[in-house]
Amino acid sequence: MNMMIDKLLKNPQFLPEIFETMRDGLMFIDNEGYVQLFNRAAEEITGYKKEEVIGKKCTIFNCDSCTVLNEPGIQRDSQLVQFGAIYNKECTIRSGDGRSVRLLKNVLVIRDSNEEIIGTVESMTDITSFYKKELELQDIKQELRQEYWFMGLLGKSIPMQRLYEHIRNASQSEAPVLVLGESGSGKNLVAHALHKLSRRNEGPFIQMNCASLNEQLLESELFGHKKGSFTGAVSDRIGRFEASNNGTIFLDEIGDMPMTMQVKMLRVLEEKVVERVGDHQPIPVNIRLISATNKELNPMLHTGRFREDLLYRINSVVIKVPPLRERREDIPLIAFHYLKKISVVNNKEISSISPPAMEVLINFPWPGNVRRLINALEHSAVTCKSNTIEVSDLPDYLVHEKKREIGKGRQNREGHLDREEICSVLAQCKGNKTLSAKQLGISRVTLWKKIKALEIE
Numbered sequence: 001m002n003m004m005i006d007k008l009l010k011n012p013q014f015l016p017e018i019f020e021t022m023r024d025g026l027m028f029i030d031n032e033g034y035v036q037l038f039n040r041a042a043e044e045i046t047g048y049k050k051e052e053v054i055g056k057k058c059t060i061f062n063c064d065s066c067t068v069l070n071e072p073g074i075q076r077d078s079q080l081v082q083f084g085a086i087y088n089k090e091c092t093i094r095s096g097d098g099r100s101v102r103l104l105k106n107v108l109v110i111r112d113s114n115e116e117i118i119g120t121v122e123s124m125t126d127i128t129s130f131y132k133k134e135l136e137l138q139d140i141k142q143e144l145r146q147e148y149w150f151m152g153l154l155g156k157s158i159p160m161q162r163l164y165e166h167i168r169n170a171s172q173s174e175a176p177v178l179v180l181g182e183s184g185s186g187k188n189l190v191a192h193a194l195h196k197l198s199r200r201n202e203g204p205f206i207q208m209n210c211a212s213l214n215e216q217l218l219e220s221e222l223f224g225h226k227k228g229s230f231t232g233a234v235s236d237r238i239g240r241f242e243a244s245n246n247g248t249i250f251l252d253e254i255g256d257m258p259m260t261m262q263v264k265m266l267r268v269l270e271e272k273v274v275e276r277v278g279d280h281q282p283i284p285v286n287i288r289l290i291s292a293t294n295k296e297l298n299p300m301l302h303t304g305r306f307r308e309d310l311l312y313r314i315n316s317v318v319i320k321v322p323p324l325r326e327r328r329e330d331i332p333l334i335a336f337h338y339l340k341k342i343s344v345v346n347n348k349e350i351s352s353i354s355p356p357a358m359e360v361l362i363n364f365p366w367p368g369n370v371r372r373l374i375n376a377l378e379h380s381a382v383t384c385k386s387n388t389i390e391v392s393d394l395p396d397y398l399v400h401e402k403k404r405e406i407g408k409g410r411q412n413r414e415g416h417l418d419r420e421e422i423c424s425v426l427a428q429c430k431g432n433k434t435l436s437a438k439q440l441g442i443s444r445v446t447l448w449k450k451i452k453a454l455e456i457e
Contacts, residue, residue: 019037029058033057033058034055035053035058047099061093061094085109100349102130151167151192152193157322159322163320171194177318178254178293179291180292181292183371185323190292191250192205194248194290206244210253211252218257218261220237220239222239222241222274223242230277253293254292256293262307266313289314323369324366324369328362331362332358334373350388356391357380357390364398376398397421419454422451425439
C-alpha cells in the first residue's frame, strides 16, 4: 500500500484523475484566492461548471465563512493559521442556480518546500437536507414551548382554546366522536390529537376517507376480503377495522358513505365484529371510532341520505372545529409559522409579510380555511422577489375576488364555490383537477361533484 502511495506522489499526473473519482467536492485555492482545481463532485454540489470557476476568485461562492488567507478585508482564520487545518466546519454558499447550499467543509493549508503557504485544499459535503431536517426539529421543539401550539393545531384565540379543552375532555373517554368542520379546517389534526391523548395512544391509528372510493372498494378497504371474492382479489386481505384493533379508526367524510355501507357500519358498531367480503366468519374488533364530516347531517336524515340510528351511534361526543374566518387573530401566527417552513423547502429567505399584505390575509373570508391559506403562501413564496411578501405576490383571487357574505358561518366550503371561481381555477391549473382542488381548498371528489352539478365542461 505504501509503495502505491509513493508511486502516486512521484507521478502527480495521476492525481487529477483520482480527484475526479471522489464523492466529495474538492477544490484547490491559491494564496491569492483564485480557484485552481475543481472536481466533478464540486460541480454537482455547487451548481458551477469548472470553466465558470477555475481562474476566478473563490468569493464567487458567497460563502458565509470564507477561509481565504489573504483576501483583502477578510481576517485570517486563526485556527487555520495556527493548526494548518479546519475540520467539519459548516457553512452556506450560494449555488450557481441561486440556491442556498449548506456544506460541511474540511480545509487544509498547503505549503511549499520552504514552508511558505501556497494555498488551501478544501473538501466539501452537501448537508443541505440534513440541515433542513435539523431546522424542522428545532421548529417543532420551539412550537412545543409556545402557548399557541396544541398537538399540531395552531391558534391562541378563544375559539381555539375551547377546542383544545374539548379535545382534552373527549380524549379521556371511549365514546365515539364526531368532528364537524369545513374542509381544510383541521379535522384530521383533531382526530390525531384525540388518539395521542387517549389511553389507546400506543395502539394503531388508521384513517379512511369515505368519499374516495366506490361502494365495493370501500367495503373491501374497511372490512377486508377473501381471496377470489371479486375480480382483483388475488389474496386474503385484512380491512382497516381489523388493522385498527385496540386502537383508533378515523373515518373522514362519513357524510358521503353510501346507504348500504351505513347499514353494515351500524352492525360493526353494535356487535363489534366485522366480516370480510366473501366470508361469513365474524371477526371481533376493539376500536374507538372517530368520524368527521363537512356536511350538516341532520338535514340529510330527512332526505334519506343518512341513517338516523347510525348518526346516534357516532355522535356521542361532538367537536366543532372553528373556521379560520371566525378566528382571524390566529391568521398572522399561522401565516408566519408555515411561511418559515415553505421558505426552507423553496430555498428562499422570506422572513416577513408586509402590513398591507397581512391585512389582505386577515380580511379574506378563507373558504378552504388553513389549507387554502397555506396554498396562498406557497404561491406567494414562489412569486416573491425579496425577503418580504407584498400584496403583488399574493394570488389574484385574494386581491380582486369580491368578499362573500358568510352569514352565520355554518355553510361548508361547497356552498361558497360558484361556477366562475371553479372555472377560473381550472383554467389556471390547465384542467388539472388535483391541483385545482388544492387551490380551492376542497377534496378532488368534491370538485368533481361541483363540476358535474354546475355542468362545467
